[in-house]
Amino acid sequence: MAGTISTIAELVRSNASAHGDIPFLFFYDETITYKDLDQRTDAFAAFLSEKGVKKGDIVSFMLGNTPAFFDTLLGAQKIGAVAGPISCWWQAAEVAFLVNDSKPKVLVMDPEYAHLVSQIKDKIPSVEQVIINAPAPMDLDFDCEYLPEILNNYRGSVAPQVTLDKDDTASLMYTSGTTGQPKGVMLSHYGIVHGARIKTEQVRIKKSERILCVLPLFHSGGLNDLAFPSIYRAASIVLRRNFSASEFWECVEQFKVNGFYIVPTMWSILLKAPEADTVDTSSLRMGLSGAAPIPPEQLIECEERFHLPIIEAYGATENTGGITANTEDNRKFGSIGTALPDIEVEIFDNDGKAMAPGEIGEIVVKGDTVMKGYYNKPAATAETIKDGWLYTGDVGYKDKDGFFFIVDRKKDMIIRGGVNVYPKEIESVLVNHPLVDTAAVVPEPHDIYGQVAKACIVLKVGETCSAEEIRALCKDNLAEYKIPEHFVFRASLPANAVGKVVKKDLIKELEEEETAEPVPVAHLFEGMVQRFLPDKAQGVDATVCYHITGKGGGTWTVSIKDGKMALFGEILKSPRVYIVAGDKNYHDIATGKLDGLTAVLTGKMKIEGDINFMAEFREMFTPLNNKQELEE
Known part of the structure; x- marks a missing residue:
């Protein structure tokens, strides 16, 4: 064009006018x-x-x-x-x-x-x-x-x-x-x-290429980085209401999908889904990954498993999305790629001067894609756009070949005794532990240093690990001043619509948990026996294990076989579905405000196993009338 x-x-x-007969959208049975x-x-x-x-x-x-x-x-x-x-x-x-x-x-x-x-x-x-x-x-x-x-x-x-x-x-x-x-x-x-x-x-x-969209369109990634580029090139969008691992691969095979754009949370789920091994994925040309860094080990595993190049990219809503991207034939693992054509991308120091390759500073961008400003917020706009340069708030560096690398968010940086500590560097070490699923590092006050790092860790399902083991890993890979003061094991981390950990919410949760009163949820599970509908469970053989964290939490297993239900106050082996949630968040999930996948992506709940089974599972019980019933 x-x-x-x-x-x-x-x-x-x-x-x-030029491409009127080309499908713009495949939406289930509608074209x-x-x-x-x-x-x-x-x-x-x-x-x-x-x-x-x-x-x-x-x-x-x-x-x-x-x-x-x-x-x-x-x-x-x-x-x-x-x-x-x-x-x-x-x-x-x-x-x-x-x-x-x-x-x-x-x-x-x-x-x-x-x-x-x-x-x-x-x-x-x-x-x-x-x-x-x-x-x-x-x-x-x-x-x-x-x-x-x-x-x-x-x-x-x-x-x-x-x-x-x-x-x-x-x-x-x-x-x-x-x-x-x-x-x-x-x-x-x-x-x-x-x-x-x-x-x-x-x-x-x-x-006419077919691009699968499972990201929310209300988010810049789904709209500005997938939908509008597809429209610009008159490609066909295969649109789904949300992300489902099994439906994802069915769409790839049915519609002969050529490309897609997803986030690391979704890549992680796809790795655990067996469907990729049974469907025809030969039409796929590439997969785009953005919104958050994908660990190099996971990227390699995905490429080997799915037989396609994964292209890492980087952008910001304030720049209409994309700023940098790797390409199929020119990429570096761990990098967010090179600057897109016709825009300028640099690394600036605190005085607004460009820095040499390898030096760490703030990523800035200039060009026609930069936002006009924040609506009715001239002061915030002036803080973000200076002399035409959009200050992204991301800290990174550029190598001699022009590839950019993100170090961290500027606002996430921890200043320990006057020395900068970047949480992302610590998080990259933590997720390399074979038992760690995800991790986030946040600051906590310290009498001597002002701030120190605190690591919040989510272990893989069924695994146990001590703080001492994690600390030993850090000692082998980090300078002493970067090692977190405390290690906290959690069931999940709060995240936004595209899987980014929302650290301000995490900090708030940590503060609330320190002062929260117990919120017992045992009676919820005990009440499941009375709410069970045997007719809805005929021919079903399933084990669903729950681990509710917090002062009022506990462990339960619901076992269903041929219309009969049994409840156990422990975690049984080999569950069909394993669920973890914080007790104070579990109320919203139990009363139906959040479905299973929504809960997963927002960090309210984490499900391992057959996520799609949860909709069928809920039909086997009469619903709670309201939140009050849960609390009584």
Whole structure:
């Protein structure tokens, strides 16, 4: 595609004209072509315009991975409105914060999130129109319209012609808030289109290739680093609602997938799934890994197991995603790659001066992909963008060949007695222990040194290990001042939607655990006997083991065989599913607020074994009425 496209509206129309019959989306049994995409987004754009939505108005939407996400996003952007995706992980208070911060006129929600509108409807005065993506009317306590009906009623309508400038704001994406309150990142039309072009020059995507998307589209990785680059090259997106290890490989075989982009958490799950050994994966050309570093040992294991190159890349929402990437024929293990074309990437010292190869400083980037700024936050924008350079907050270095390496987050750095200690360096040592699954290092106060390192470790299922063993590993690989003062073994670590450990939440959990009262959950498991439904468990042979951590936790095993259930107050060997959770988090899971996979990726719960079995397992018990029943 020629580099003349400067707005998203032009991109959608150009594809419809030049590649109209190419499938844009494979969504289960539904296929949507690029011509269909243009017509569907025209329909929603016409509706918005008729409702008085104008250029610069904000349309916020809490939609999962469905065609409706693109109908809403691109339809709004066609008429110059600003599209604002909302994280589907967020709860009512977080959604209310975003709405009151950005003041959208329109709010579009999937039906499973309609209850959030009920909770905040009196606190969001800017919202004039609520739209629910449901095929039939719902019993709701607020007025709304329904997206499928809108698309049907406005079918054949043409989006009003609006003069768009390449620098107009197209998207308002809120950061995950891993280090503080979320901020709205303003991304321009050209920044998104230009970013899509340069990413696909470094990591090639060809017309009509099939790209599997299991990352959430509300996140920059799924949207800016996968979806828009695929659209730019007229590739076909195989879209799934969420990530499932077994469904992942089924999609690869069924749709002859050529590439995909996932995060290290998902790579780890795929390694434990047997399906990769039984399906045809010959169509795969490459897999992209980002959002967090993948340990070199795991990368090698994945490449050998799945027979494809894994390309590590790096980006930031504030830069419309990608900043650097390896390539299929030019890469270094442990590196985040070289700078993407047409943008500048450097390592700066504290005085804003470029540093020599091998010297550690802050990663900065300059180019058309850099955000316009944080929405209504000029001071925060000025702290982040200086002389056109976006300061990423990541500490790293560049080698003599131009490959970049991340050392750590600048805000995560620990200053021990005036000496810098980088948690990521310690974490890289910890995860090399054969019994360690994941690890995170955070600061803790110290009377003498001011700060010292504290290591939080999650062991592999069924394994035990002492702090002394871990300390010995550190002594063999780290200078004395870098060795953590304390080692804490945990069931899980809090993480965001793409598997990054949220250290501010971890620190908060550690503080709460020190003062928390016991929250016994034994009666929950004892009550499972009364809630068991034998008819739903006929022919089932399963063992599910639970390890609930914390002061009120314990261990239990639920054994089911041919319609009969037995409960044991211990962990039995060879479980079909092994679950670990913190007792204070277990309430949300038990009452159905989080499904199994959501709990895994957010760090609320960790499941080893047949994750997909958990949905079937839940059907064998009558549900708890509410959280109060759990606590009584």
